[in-house]
Amino acid sequence: MRTSATITRPPTPVAIRMRRLVSLALVHAVLIGGAVFMLLPFVFMLTSAIKPPGEIFEATFRLWPRQFYGWQNFESALSTAPLLRFLLNGLIVCGGILVVQLLVAIPCAYALAKLKFPGRPILFSLVLLGLCIPVQAPSLPLYIAFAELGILNTYLSMMMPFFLSVFAIFLFRQFFKSYPDEIIQAARLDGVGEFEIVWRIVVPSAWPAIAAFSIFSVVAHWNDLYWPLIVVSDTKLATPPLGMMYFADSELGSNYGALAAGATIITAPLVIAFLIARRHFIAGITMTGIK
Amino acid sequence: MAGLTLRGIRKTFGDTAVLNDIDLDIADGEFLTLVGPSGCGKSTLLRIIAGLESQDSGSVSIGGTSVDHLRPHERRIAMVFQNYALYPHMSVFDNIALPLTMTRLNLFERLPLMRHLSLRRRRIMNEIAREVRAVAEQLRIESFFHRRPGQLSGGQRQRVALGRAMVRHPQAFLMDEPLSNLDAKLRVHMRGELTELHARLGATMIYVTHDQIEAMTMSDRLAVMDHGDILQLGTPADVYERPATTAVAQFIGSPAINLFQARVGPGGQVELLGRTLPIEVRNAPTPELTVGVRPEAMRIGGGPCAVTCRFRRRENLGSECILHFDLVASPEVAVLCRVDNGIPIPEGEVPLAFEPRDCHVFDNNGRRIEVESRNAAGRDLRRASEVR
Ligand SMILES: Nc1ncnc2c1ncn2[C@@H]1O[C@H](COP(=O)(O)OP(=O)(O)OP(=O)(O)O)[C@@H](O)[C@H]1O
Ligand SMILES: [Mg+2]
Numbered sequence: 003m004r005t006s007a008t009i010t011r012p013p014t015p016v017a018i019r020m021r022r023l024v025s026l027a028l029v030h031a032v033l034i035g036g037a038v039f040m041l042l043p044f045v046f047m048l049t050s051a052i053k054p055p056g057e058i059f060e061a062t063f064r065l066w067p068r069q070f071y072g073w074q075n076f077e078s079a080l081s082t083a084p085l086l087r088f089l090l091n092g093l094i095v096c097g098g099i100l101v102v103q104l105l106v107a108i109p110c111a112y113a114l115a116k117l118k119f120p121g122r123p124i125l126f127s128l129v130l131l132g133l134c135i136p137v138q139a140p141s142l143p144l145y146i147a148f149a150e151l152g153i154l155n156t157y158l159s160m161m162m163p164f165f166l167s168v169f170a171i172f173l174f175r176q177f178f179k180s181y182p183d184e185i186i187q188a189a190r191l192d193g194v195g196e197f198e199i200v201w202r203i204v205v206p207s208a209w210p211a212i213a214a215f216s217i218f219s220v221v222a223h224w225n226d227l228y229w230p231l232i233v234v235s236d237t238k239l240a241t242p243p244l245g246m247m248y249f250a251d252s253e254l255g256s257n258y259g260a261l262a263a264g265a266t267i268i269t270a271p272l273v274i275a276f277l278i279a280r281r282h283f284i285a286g287i288t289m290t291g292i293k
Numbered sequence: 294m295a296g297l298t299l300r301g302i303r304k305t306f307g308d309t310a311v312l313n314d315i316d317l318d319i320a321d322g323e324f325l326t327l328v329g330p331s332g333c334g335k336s337t338l339l340r341i342i343a344g345l346e347s348q349d350s351g352s353v354s355i356g357g358t359s360v361d362h363l364r365p366h367e368r369r370i371a372m373v374f375q376n377y378a379l380y381p382h383m384s385v386f387d388n389i390a391l392p393l394t395m396t397r398l399n400l401f402e403r404l405p406l407m408r409h410l411s412l413r414r415r416r417i418m419n420e421i422a423r424e425v426r427a428v429a430e431q432l433r434i435e436s437f438f439h440r441r442p443g444q445l446s447g448g449q450r451q452r453v454a455l456g457r458a459m460v461r462h463p464q465a466f467l468m469d470e471p472l473s474n475l476d477a478k479l480r481v482h483m484r485g486e487l488t489e490l491h492a493r494l495g496a497t498m499i500y501v502t503h504d505q506i507e508a509m510t511m512s513d514r515l516a517v518m519d520h521g522d523i524l525q526l527g528t529p530a531d532v533y534e535r536p537a538t539t540a541v542a543q544f545i546g547s548p549a550i551n552l553f554q555a556r557v558g559p560g561g562q563v564e565l566l567g568r569t570l571p572i573e574v575r576n577a578p579t580p581e582l583t584v585g586v587r588p589e590a591m592r593i594g595g596g597p598c599a600v601t602c603r604f605r606r607r608e609n610l611g612s613e614c615i616l617h618f619d620l621v622a623s624p625e626v627a628v629l630c631r632v633d634n635g636i637p638i639p640e641g642e643v644p645l646a647f648e649p650r651d652c653h654v655f656d657n658n659g660r661r662i663e664v665e666s667r668n669a670a671g672r673d674l675r676r677a678s679e680v681r
Contacts, residue, residue, distance in 0.1 A: 182376070182378065184374040184375075184376060184378035185378045185379075185380060185381075187340070187343075187345045187365075187372075187374070187378070188372070188374060188378040188379075188380075188457075189380070189391075190345065190364070190365045190366065191343060191345070191365045191366055191370070191371065191372055191392075192366060192391050192392040192395055192457070192461075193366035193392060193395040193396050194391070194395055198395075198403070203380055206382040207381060207382060
């Protein structure tokens with residue numbers, strides 16, 4: 003026992019643990035640095051939201067204000083701008099977009115991934131092509147069409163251009179592609195029709211991908227300023243960023259504390275939703291191989 | 294239950310012909326096994342029978358009526374897949390019940406939420422539950438009704454897949470290597486269960502396997518396939534004792550048959566490595582022949598039929614062993630001999646003998662040629678095989 007220990011002398015457990023600790027610390031230092039850099043604007047927003055106007059532009063940055071002014075800021079934000087109305091609008095628009103996107107994209111993606119029909123490669127190339135077109139490109143014809151139809155200044159006009167998401171079709175197609183053919187064939191033998199195969203058999207296994215896409219979609223449309231700005235002029239219909247923009251211009255313009263409080267309110271739902279969906283989201287990203 | 298008939302089934306994928314003109318008649322209640330090397334088209338044939346893939350030409354009939362225009366579930370055929378293909382997000386009960394709920398409930402009754410409005414649904418679901426339970430009892434899977442497939446062992450999943458097939462009372466069962474994912478012991482056990490199940494249900498079964506023992510022990514008839522053709526169709530004993538081609542001879546039997554180059558002498562007698570064997574062939578198309586002798590028919594010792602070999606090594610199988618030799622006349626030819634473990638291990642060059650009746654003779658295209666033995670024993674055997 004003793005002799006073998008003195009001859010080979012493997013690294014002691016303590017040394018191994020120390021080495022691991024040091025490398026872990028290094029990695030975490032780098033990651034924490036990145037996180038701080040990314041989070042700083044949010045921290046600035048959060049602290050500004052609870053600072054009195056005089057303290058916001060002080061030369062020295064403090065995390066916690068000398069005078070807690072949060073109530074006043076939130077109160078003036080909520081009373082000047084109809085923030086809750088904006089949140090509701092955001093919810094309606096994002097929810098409507100997401101539901102229709104899923105209803106349309108999932109069957110399309112299934113057909114592209116698992117059904118054989120003439121023209122499938124061409125359709126898939128069109129999907130890929132669609133990925134390359136920025137939303138700004140068709141905005142003028144869309145605006146004109148909506149004006150002709152008389153649906154400007156409606157929820158529908160804010161949602162309609164996004165109902166068909168090529169990104170969703172692409173993402174779900176990649177996901178469905180790896181779904182075992184045998185299970186689908188077994189379902190066909192059991193008398194399950196193609197639509198029910200999609201919704202009963204395949205979709206329950208696709209929750210990670212659906213969660214991932216939902217986050218992408220909701221974040222994009224919650225924060226979208228461009229399209230609502232074009233089709234909506236009625237403040238009652240404004241989505242959160244558009245509403246904030248109106249009020250940053252007019253009433254709340256110089257009250258930065260209240261602005262920060264408003265910004266906090268409109269970002270909160272997203273952050274909370276992400277925290278809830280986080281597990282699915284990360285699983286979905288790794289499973290589809292998109293990262 | 295019903296018999297199945299395939300006529301002139303052809304299938305190509307792109308440029309590769311996968312099935313060439315397959316004709317097959319499967320009797321009602323028969324257990325037919327398809328064997329053949331990987332990629333020879335067995336699974337494709339099953340999928341065509343099930344309607345999951347469409348044939349390029351030819352037709353499939355079940356119980357005498359053509360089903361070519363029917364969709365998979367309308368053919369009333371059940372299939373058990375190699376990897377079971379259970380629905381991963383459903384419980385065992387739901388997996389087995391699905392074929393019944395799909396056919397007996399209407400769309401409205403299958404919708405989430407809506408379905409609670411239907412009174413008829415409850416009655417039908419009770420009926421379905423009873424049938425599922427009856428099947429589960431036969432397979433002894435009731436104890437994990439509420440688990441998901443992911444929480445089951447391979448053998449349990451296998452039984453659930455069987456249950457899902459049985460609950461529909463299909464006209465025929467198609468099984469694509471259903472036991473290949475199981476460990477050896479469980480495979481032996483499930484082999485017995487499947488044979489019993491077949492006897493109990495009296496069902497028509499088409500069974501694909503790579504496993505020699507499964508093929509030999511379970512089937513009423515055996516179809517040996519290669520490159521999209523059925524090389525031979527017959528009872529397991531028939532295929533083993535009278536292989537139609539060298540490919541069949543090599544495929545059936547383990548270890549594989551020994552093949553030797555031989556020639557036809559002027560009188561029709563077979564000459565093997567300079568020795569004239571006491572067997573004759575008539576109307577051989579070419580002078581070149583192949584003589585096959587199974588390892589289990591060879592023994593160490595001299596005789597009228599013998600080849601001289603050099604011993605290389607021994608493989609112990611427990612009660613038996615396989616002796617590996619090289620042919621002295623052409624050392625690249627390996628000769629295998631399966632003998633009882635008790636016999637002494639030979640050294641150097643030894644003669645290996647076999648009986649004339651154990652010789653399988655093939656022409657240079659690999660087709661079987663019937664032999665005639667010169668000695669009385671061989672002739673007797675020949676007659677016996679004709680009677681059968
Ligand atoms: N969908 C397909 N597209 C193109 N080729 C295919 C397709 N399905 C099967 N093949 C080809 O057809 C041939 C036969 O395949 P099949 O699956 O029937 O073989 P198999 O006999 O079942 O083999 P194994 O014993 O390995 O399961 C193979 O060469 C395979 O590559
Ligand atoms: Mg196969």
